[in-house]
Amino acid sequence: MNYWLVKSEPFKYSWDDFVKEGKSVWDGVRNYQARNNMMAMKKGDWVFFYHSNEGMEVVGLAEVQKEHFPDPTTEDPRWVVVELIPIKKFAKTVTLKTMKADDRLSGLALIKQSRLSVTPVAKAEFDIILSLAE
DNA sequence: GCCAACGTTGGC
DNA sequence: GCCAACGTTGGC
Numbered sequence: 033m034n035y036w037l038v039k040s041e042p043f044k045y046s047w048d049d050f051v052k053e054g055k056s057v058w059d060g061v062r063n064y065q066a067r068n069n070m071m072a073m074k075k076g077d078w079v080f081f082y083h084s085n086e087g088m089e090v091v092g093l094a095e096v097q098k099e100h101f102p103d104p105t106t107e108d109p110r111w112v113v114v115e116l117i118p119i120k121k122f123a124k125t126v127t128l129k130t131m132k133a134d135d136r137l138s139g140l141a142l143i144k145q146s147r148l149s150v151t152p153v154a155k156a157e158f159d160i161i162l163s164l165a166e
Numbered sequence: 167g168c169c170a171a172c173g174t175t176g177g178c
Numbered sequence: 179g180c181c182a183a184c185g186t187t188g189g190c
Contacts, residue, residue, distance in 0.1 A: 041188090063173075084188060128189080147172065147187050168190085175184080 035158040036073060037080040037090070037142055038116070039149045047081055047091040047121060055097060055117045058150075059105045066150040070114050071100045079116055080153060080161065082142065089125040090161060094118050122165035136160050 038058060040046070050056050061067055073079075079094040098115035131137045137160060141151035153161070 039188090065173095088189075145172090146170095146189070149187085170189090171187085173184105173186085175182100177182090178180090 034072065034074065034077045035079070035153040035155060036069065036077060036096075037082055037151050037153050038094075039082045039084045039142075041085045042083040042087055043085075046083065047118070050081065050092075050094070050116075051118050051121070055115055056094075057104070057113050057115050059103050059113045061103070061113070061149060062111060063149065065145075066148055067110070067112060069148075069150040069152060070112055072152075073099060073114050075099055078119070078158070080158075081118075087125070088128040090122065090131075090165065091125050092118060092121040093162075124165055126161050126164045130164060131161065134160065134164075 058070065061070060073096045075096050075098065077096040079096060080090045081092045081094050082090050094116040096114055097117045100112040100114050102109060103111040103113045131140060132143060137143070137157055140153070140157055141148065145151065
């Protein structure tokens, strides 16, 4: 069981859009590191859903429904997608500010590699963020 | 809106 | 294969 974090700009695709559709094919990733992370995702892994640019906070929890398959939005075979389903919206969102201020989260890939759209989250980090969200 | 970080491209 | 130029992302 692994843990991840995906980013989306809420004015393009928000948590509410995600819930409305009931699932999401995470397409459009054109970065090798992010792609590699998606390829490592297993069905049942948990995924934080983060709003970048506006909000800058973790808003909810999702789960990997389908492991990687070719990105239907491109002919290029290098790119893959995963399918995610929403699990729950957090009672309290966890802002980037909060995470940056927490020493226990100083190693978070989200903070260290702010431009990467799909990042791994360690079990310990996952538990801390989850506890901050409840 | 600015700019730092960083990935990608292309000339050599 | 190096590196400068350029484009994109995302925090502030």
